[in-house]
Amino acid sequence: MASTATGASAANPSKKTAATEDREVVFSVRHLWKVFGPKADKIPDDTSVTGLNAQELREQTGCTAAVRDVSFDVHKGEVFVVMGLSGSGKSTLVRCLTRLIEPTSGDLEMDGEDVRAMDRGTLRELRRRRASMVFQHFGLLPHRSVVDNVAYGLEIQGVNKSERRERATEMVEKVGLGGLEKRRPGQLSGGQQQRVGLARALAVDPEVLLFDEPFSALDPLIRRDMQEEVVRLHREEGRTMVFITHDLAEALRLGDRIALMRDGEIVQLGTPEEIVGSPADDYVRDFVRDVPREQVLTVRRAMRPVQDGEADQGPALGPDTLISDAIEAVARSGGAARVVDDGRCLGIVDHACLLNVVARVDHRPEEVAA
Numbered sequence: 496m497a498s499t500a501t502g503a504s505a506a507n508p509s510k511k512t513a514a515t516e517d518r519e520v521v522f523s524v525r526h527l528w529k530v531f532g533p534k535a536d537k538i539p540d541d542t543s544v545t546g547l548n549a550q551e552l553r554e555q556t557g558c559t560a561a562v563r564d565v566s567f568d569v570h571k572g573e574v575f576v577v578m579g580l581s582g583s584g585k586s587t588l589v590r591c592l593t594r595l596i597e598p599t600s601g602d603l604e605m606d607g608e609d610v611r612a613m614d615r616g617t618l619r620e621l622r623r624r625r626a627s628m629v630f631q632h633f634g635l636l637p638h639r640s641v642v643d644n645v646a647y648g649l650e651i652q653g654v655n656k657s658e659r660r661e662r663a664t665e666m667v668e669k670v671g672l673g674g675l676e677k678r679r680p681g682q683l684s685g686g687q688q689q690r691v692g693l694a695r696a697l698a699v700d701p702e703v704l705l706f707d708e709p710f711s712a713l714d715p716l717i718r719r720d721m722q723e724e725v726v727r728l729h730r731e732e733g734r735t736m737v738f739i740t741h742d743l744a745e746a747l748r749l750g751d752r753i754a755l756m757r758d759g760e761i762v763q764l765g766t767p768e769e770i771v772g773s774p775a776d777d778y779v780r781d782f783v784r785d786v787p788r789e790q791v792l793t794v795r796r797a798m799r800p801v802q803d804g805e806a807d808q809g810p811a812l813g814p815d816t817l818i819s820d821a822i823e824a825v826a827r828s829g830g831a832a833r834v835v836d837d838g839r840c841l842g843i844v845d846h847a848c849l850l851n852v853v854a855r856v857d858h859r860p861e862e863v864a865a
């Protein structure tokens with residue numbers, strides 16, 4: 496299946512999607528392939544093998560298509576999450592964006608520039624200044640202090656000492672490590688070390704931050720802390736982020752949009768609400784089966800048409816109100832609530848529609864009655 500940027504479910508486009516569609520494109524990826532193995536470059540154009548599944552392809556050609564005909568855009572200011580099980584192609588895909596791994600075929604642009612045509616010098620600059628990677632193993636220099644580790648990227652850029660000190664100190668402060676500037680990495684906890692890695696990536700003020708499973712080695716509480724840190728930084732700075740994870744809860748918490756990968760393909764690309772509320776196939780449905788829907792889906796998905804006399808009664812909720820909050824509002828008022836946008840009543844949520852969403856009954860109450 497060719498994966499496209501329009502792979503997002505159109506059934507119930509949320510506001511988030513509408514907003515991101517108007518945005519500037521940072522990365523544009525079209526029909527991207529990365530094939531490992533003998534004569535890899537022949538695979539993408541060979542229609543006698545492109546239809547094979549991963550195992551058949553391996554058996555017949557000795558090749559692995561880690562990324563397989565993938566197309567999508569990353570919009571300015573969004574958190575774009577690449578999610579999938581181990582071996583689904585997440586790291587390969589994200590490394591292809593800055594050619595840390597060389598794509599086999601396809602088109603790849605950053606800010607409208609052809610990344611595949613860039614020479615080594617331009618690429619180096621792109622990785623240093625425009626698209627910084629934050630790794631799981633953050634690669635801190637053990638004999639340098641926190642602040643010198645953070646300043647390292649600036650040093651490579653040739654920024655003078657006093658300026659890099661100043662910027663590094665500011666970043667250390669920003670990620671909540673104020674007071675620990677002089678410590679060495681070995682004197683920090685795992686979470687603190689990860690913050691140093693994050694501060695180092697931020698110090699060069701890149702247009703995009705690329706995160707490769709940065710928090711997977713952290714214990715759950717610290718991990719949650721770091722996720723909140725990323726959300727906070729994103730909210731404050733609006734920086735574009737591409738975030739790899741195999742953890743669905745992390746993807747749902749952080750992502751404006753999520754690309755769900757399987758065997759090198761994007762099986763669905765959409766907002767958390769689209770992925771959870773309208774899974775593209777049984778694989779995705781199974782993937783999201785245990786997600787508490789009321790904490791991801793909004794009243795847009797639950798509401799029913801307004802009937803006579805309902806448009807000005809009951810509590811008013813915005814269309815992006817989570818089902819869990821709507822349940823509370825409806826329970827408190829004892830009756831139905833209105834979904835109101837810009838003073839216009841879009842629909843009604845009552846006990847039955849809210850229960851239907853939680854119970855995964857997708858038809859509307861009036862259809863049940865009919």
Ligand SMILES: Nc1ncnc2c1ncn2[C@@H]1O[C@H](COP(=O)(O)OP(=O)(O)OP(=O)(O)O)[C@@H](O)[C@H]1O
Nearest residue numbers: 531559561579580581582583584585586587588741
């Ligand atoms: N250098 C390589 N040579 C051959 N095959 C490779 C190479 N790198 C990755 N692969 C294969 O490509 C596929 C995708 O790997 P990739 O590391 O991108 O997956 P991932 O989703 O990031 O996995 P994980 O979550 O375990 O890091 C896997 O089948 C992997 O074995």
